[in-house]
Amino acid sequence: MTIYIEEETRAGRVHKGSLPLLKETFIFGEFERGQATEITGYKGTVLSQLVSAGLLVSDTPHSPVRLSFPIEVVERWFPKLYPEV
Secondary structure, eight states, rough: HHHHHHHHTTTTTSTTHHHHHHHHHHHHHHEEEGHHHHHHSSSSHHHHHHHHHHHESSEEEEEEEEOOOHHHHHHHHTTTTSOOO
Protein backbone atom coordinates (compact mmCIF):
# COMPACT_ATOMS: atom_id res chain seq x y z
CA MET A 1 0.00 0.00 0.00
CA THR A 2 2.80 2.40 0.88
CA ILE A 3 4.65 1.88 -2.39
CA TYR A 4 1.43 2.25 -4.37
CA ILE A 5 0.53 5.54 -2.67
CA GLU A 6 4.09 6.87 -3.06
CA GLU A 7 3.95 6.12 -6.79
CA GLU A 8 0.47 7.62 -7.14
CA THR A 9 1.61 10.73 -5.25
CA ARG A 10 4.62 11.20 -7.53
CA ALA A 11 2.34 10.79 -10.55
CA GLY A 12 0.02 13.47 -9.13
CA ARG A 13 -3.00 11.18 -8.86
CA VAL A 14 -3.32 11.36 -5.05
CA HIS A 15 -2.36 13.96 -2.47
CA LYS A 16 0.76 13.44 -0.36
CA GLY A 17 -1.45 13.35 2.74
CA SER A 18 -3.20 10.20 1.52
CA LEU A 19 -1.08 7.54 3.19
CA PRO A 20 -1.86 8.56 6.80
CA LEU A 21 -5.59 8.25 6.12
CA LEU A 22 -5.22 4.82 4.56
CA LYS A 23 -3.02 3.67 7.44
CA GLU A 24 -5.57 4.95 9.95
CA THR A 25 -8.31 2.86 8.39
CA PHE A 26 -6.04 -0.15 8.01
CA ILE A 27 -5.11 -0.07 11.71
CA PHE A 28 -8.36 1.12 13.32
CA GLY A 29 -10.98 0.08 10.79
CA GLU A 30 -12.51 3.53 10.30
CA PHE A 31 -12.33 7.16 11.32
CA GLU A 32 -14.71 10.09 11.51
CA ARG A 33 -14.54 12.40 8.51
CA GLY A 34 -13.83 15.35 10.77
CA GLN A 35 -10.55 13.73 11.83
CA ALA A 36 -9.05 13.80 8.32
CA THR A 37 -7.38 17.20 8.72
CA GLU A 38 -5.98 16.21 12.12
CA ILE A 39 -4.61 12.93 10.75
CA THR A 40 -3.03 14.39 7.61
CA GLY A 41 -2.14 17.90 8.68
CA TYR A 42 -3.74 19.12 5.44
CA LYS A 43 -7.02 20.90 4.90
CA GLY A 44 -8.88 20.29 1.71
CA THR A 45 -9.43 17.48 -0.67
CA VAL A 46 -7.29 14.61 0.59
CA LEU A 47 -10.25 12.66 1.93
CA SER A 48 -12.58 13.43 -0.97
CA GLN A 49 -9.88 12.42 -3.45
CA LEU A 50 -9.46 9.02 -1.78
CA VAL A 51 -13.23 8.51 -1.68
CA SER A 52 -13.50 9.45 -5.36
CA ALA A 53 -10.70 6.99 -6.18
CA GLY A 54 -12.60 4.25 -4.33
CA LEU A 55 -9.81 3.70 -1.80
CA LEU A 56 -11.99 4.87 1.08
CA VAL A 57 -15.75 4.38 1.37
CA SER A 58 -18.58 5.33 3.70
CA ASP A 59 -22.26 4.53 3.96
CA THR A 60 -23.35 8.19 3.82
CA PRO A 61 -21.62 11.52 3.12
CA HIS A 62 -21.41 12.13 6.89
CA SER A 63 -20.61 8.67 8.24
CA PRO A 64 -17.15 7.35 9.14
CA VAL A 65 -14.90 6.20 6.31
CA ARG A 66 -13.27 2.80 5.98
CA LEU A 67 -10.75 1.19 3.68
CA SER A 68 -11.89 -0.22 0.36
CA PHE A 69 -10.12 -2.59 -1.99
CA PRO A 70 -10.96 -1.70 -5.57
CA ILE A 71 -10.05 -4.43 -8.02
CA GLU A 72 -7.47 -2.11 -9.62
CA VAL A 73 -5.31 -2.09 -6.48
CA VAL A 74 -5.75 -5.58 -5.05
CA GLU A 75 -2.76 -7.09 -6.87
CA ARG A 76 -0.58 -4.09 -5.97
CA TRP A 77 -1.53 -4.12 -2.29
CA PHE A 78 -1.69 -7.90 -1.91
CA PRO A 79 0.63 -9.48 -4.51
CA LYS A 80 -0.17 -13.12 -5.23
CA LEU A 81 -3.15 -13.10 -2.91
CA TYR A 82 -4.94 -15.25 -5.43
CA PRO A 83 -2.87 -17.89 -7.19
CA GLU A 84 -2.82 -17.84 -10.98
CA VAL A 85 -4.96 -20.51 -12.55
